[in-house]
Amino acid sequence: MGIKQIAELANVSIGTVDRVIHKRPGVSKKTEIKVLKIIKEVGYTKNTTASRLKLASSKKIKIAVLLPKTKDRWNYWKLPKEGITKALLELKELGVLADYFDFSDSNTFKSKSEEIFKLDYNAIITVAFFKEESNNLLSKASKRELPIIFLDTEISLDKNAFFIRQNSEQAGKVAGKLLHGLLGNTANYLIINKRNDQGVHVNNLQRETGFITFIKETKYKGQINSNSFFLDTSFTIPDNLLEWFKSPKPKGIFITNSKSHIVINELKKHQIKNVFIVGFDLNKENIAYLKSGEINFLINQKPELQGYLAVKKIFNRIVKEDNTNLNQNIPIEIIIKENLTTS
Amino acid sequence: MGIKQIAELANVSIGTVDRVIHKRPGVSKKTEIKVLKIIKEVGYTKNTTASRLKLASSKKIKIAVLLPKTKDRWNYWKLPKEGITKALLELKELGVLADYFDFSDSNTFKSKSEEIFKLDYNAIITVAFFKEESNNLLSKASKRELPIIFLDTEISLDKNAFFIRQNSEQAGKVAGKLLHGLLGNTANYLIINKRNDQGVHVNNLQRETGFITFIKETKYKGQINSNSFFLDTSFTIPDNLLEWFKSPKPKGIFITNSKSHIVINELKKHQIKNVFIVGFDLNKENIAYLKSGEINFLINQKPELQGYLAVKKIFNRIVKEDNTNLNQNIPIEIIIKENLTTS
DNA sequence: CTGAAAGCGCTTACAG
DNA sequence: CTGAAAGCGCTTACAG
Numbered sequence: 001m002g003i004k005q006i007a008e009l010a011n012v013s014i015g016t017v018d019r020v021i022h023k024r025p026g027v028s029k030k031t032e033i034k035v036l037k038i039i040k041e042v043g044y045t046k047n048t049t050a051s052r053l054k055l056a057s058s059k060k061i062k063i064a065v066l067l068p069k070t071k072d073r074w075n076y077w078k079l080p081k082e083g084i085t086k087a088l089l090e091l092k093e094l095g096v097l098a099d100y101f102d103f104s105d106s107n108t109f110k111s112k113s114e115e116i117f118k119l120d121y122n123a124i125i126t127v128a129f130f131k132e133e134s135n136n137l138l139s140k141a142s143k144r145e146l147p148i149i150f151l152d153t154e155i156s157l158d159k160n161a162f163f164i165r166q167n168s169e170q171a172g173k174v175a176g177k178l179l180h181g182l183l184g185n186t187a188n189y190l191i192i193n194k195r196n197d198q199g200v201h202v203n204n205l206q207r208e209t210g211f212i213t214f215i216k217e218t219k220y221k222g223q224i225n226s227n228s229f230f231l232d233t234s235f236t237i238p239d240n241l242l243e244w245f246k247s248p249k250p251k252g253i254f255i256t257n258s259k260s261h262i263v264i265n266e267l268k269k270h271q272i273k274n275v276f277i278v279g280f281d282l283n284k285e286n287i288a289y290l291k292s293g294e295i296n297f298l299i300n301q302k303p304e305l306q307g308y309l310a311v312k313k314i315f316n317r318i319v320k321e322d323n324t325n326l327n328q329n330i331p332i333e334i335i336i337k338e339n340l341t342t343s
Numbered sequence: 344m345g346i347k348q349i350a351e352l353a354n355v356s357i358g359t360v361d362r363v364i365h366k367r368p369g370v371s372k373k374t375e376i377k378v379l380k381i382i383k384e385v386g387y388t389k390n391t392t393a394s395r396l397k398l399a400s401s402k403k404i405k406i407a408v409l410l411p412k413t414k415d416r417w418n419y420w421k422l423p424k425e426g427i428t429k430a431l432l433e434l435k436e437l438g439v440l441a442d443y444f445d446f447s448d449s450n451t452f453k454s455k456s457e458e459i460f461k462l463d464y465n466a467i468i469t470v471a472f473f474k475e476e477s478n479n480l481l482s483k484a485s486k487r488e489l490p491i492i493f494l495d496t497e498i499s500l501d502k503n504a505f506f507i508r509q510n511s512e513q514a515g516k517v518a519g520k521l522l523h524g525l526l527g528n529t530a531n532y533l534i535i536n537k538r539n540d541q542g543v544h545v546n547n548l549q550r551e552t553g554f555i556t557f558i559k560e561t562k563y564k565g566q567i568n569s570n571s572f573f574l575d576t577s578f579t580i581p582d583n584l585l586e587w588f589k590s591p592k593p594k595g596i597f598i599t600n601s602k603s604h605i606v607i608n609e610l611k612k613h614q615i616k617n618v619f620i621v622g623f624d625l626n627k628e629n630i631a632y633l634k635s636g637e638i639n640f641l642i643n644q645k646p647e648l649q650g651y652l653a654v655k656k657i658f659n660r661i662v663k664e665d666n667t668n669l670n671q672n673i674p675i676e677i678i679i680k681e682n683l684t685t686s
Numbered sequence: 687c688t689g690a691a692a693g694c695g696c697t698t699a700c701a702g
Numbered sequence: 703c704t705g706a707a708a709g710c711g712c713t714t715a716c717a718g
Binding site for chain 3: 347390
């Protein structure tokens, strides 16, 4: 049942039906009502494939992707891009494309988002690292009805924003459950956050909160020791912390970020063993330590999936006029040596 | 870059280009070579969306789905169908449809697959429960170049078959790792398989093998006790097994099938506590026990994803002429109370 | 306010 | 062996 049959039933031309469907001006109220009635009666839905066939060349859907600058060889922020690339490949024929922008601090985030606004995009995929700047972006975008999807991290913003991310507090609880399951109520726990000049990333803090919340709800009676370090290659364990490792009690470390391998490198240097470790992210170094048994659990944030879903959801919103919100909770995937897949 | 530009460059009509692309007869060797050369030079790829637009009405892609009969209110075999339905919804506009068939034993499997062969399908999605009958199906299908995807269970078959399933032996290893992590080297383990009149399902056996293999590779020095029961609602724990539960040692149960809740109902009847349990499948009853803490881990086979991927892969093979094999390893998803999502 | 026509990229039946 | 034309369902610029 297509536009043509609707037109026949309504005794109008397909052009008129099209105008009604797209709420374009130039249709008398009377014919509009007549056409809408028939559309409803026959349960017509637009064939979006056919629709995009025409528009794929004339009216591209352009997505601006603004993510942190990737400097390392391996960088977390390449992963959402892989998912975005995959989605674009699937949607290429339907006229969807993306341009990439990057930022390294709040200033460049601001300038790049202004640049994006000058160009003519249909949607933005970015991350909400900077509250004020993200709010600015949101308020500008809402005036143009430009959908924005924030990946990775959720912070509270003024307007209704869309987030595709893992619930970090819940992920912290999962980490707590896993370590507590292995180590029980008497162990000591060490939380290691990553800090930079701006402080500790909100994801790390949310994970820490979740971890502690979970542990507090058990019959736990050990010590939880929280620390934040610059987890670059020059990281060394401070002396007071070396003391911590000397306790004969069962010991667990919760690393709230992707740098488990940096911590483990240090543990090895000091020949510290018998510590259970839960970390995040499947980078090459972490995977090697998971395989060697030095990391017990890794939590996967599925960054590729986040990017992939962002593009797909933008497409569905714009093309299929799917007005459900674009939020998406990413499952907290528990990875051990035995269920690690390299597919 | 489309068929039209290719035609211009080759000084032929678009009809001729189309004939070359689809290897249809009626093209002189000379023009064929000329057209193929240009196609290669410009890196032309068919716009499958446009292609399907025409074919969606005239040349449907018809998939036969042959799965076990669902009798219970909740039934595992409804789940792959949900995934299939989701995929069909996405591909509806492109002219993909499925018909459902069911079987209850090897005889009905055979008769239904014969029925499917009489009708004119482009692909089959089913399960390989019966070796001989599955081999028959495969050999008939290969004559017609009809792709067959087997879900859920992998068995060794004569011809190259396609499987979308979790590696059951590996899943058993994951279960072993999880229980061993909680209980250590001195615990006793109980394996509970589900049996029916035909014996124990191959999935259960593969999982058991994986579990035992894993445990044997650790410094384990407890007892592993393997059992098979009809795990229907009339299940009761036999007396000799009640003895097993009286041991003061740490105890773990590995239920190699979806019936953890049946086992737990019995444990509760006998007021047996302090047993750690790993099971399979996110049915309503299992989820309730996961939430109450009576199940520690559930492994998800993602049956919806299996069905979804099967349809998508069939579509890509037929439409995009993607000739990579259709096998797909489903990740071994570890579910605990804290990462259970109802989305 | 409305319709007829051309076109998106591909497929197919028909004509020569 | 090859081409011209109609059509898949929708969109759009043009004419009236």
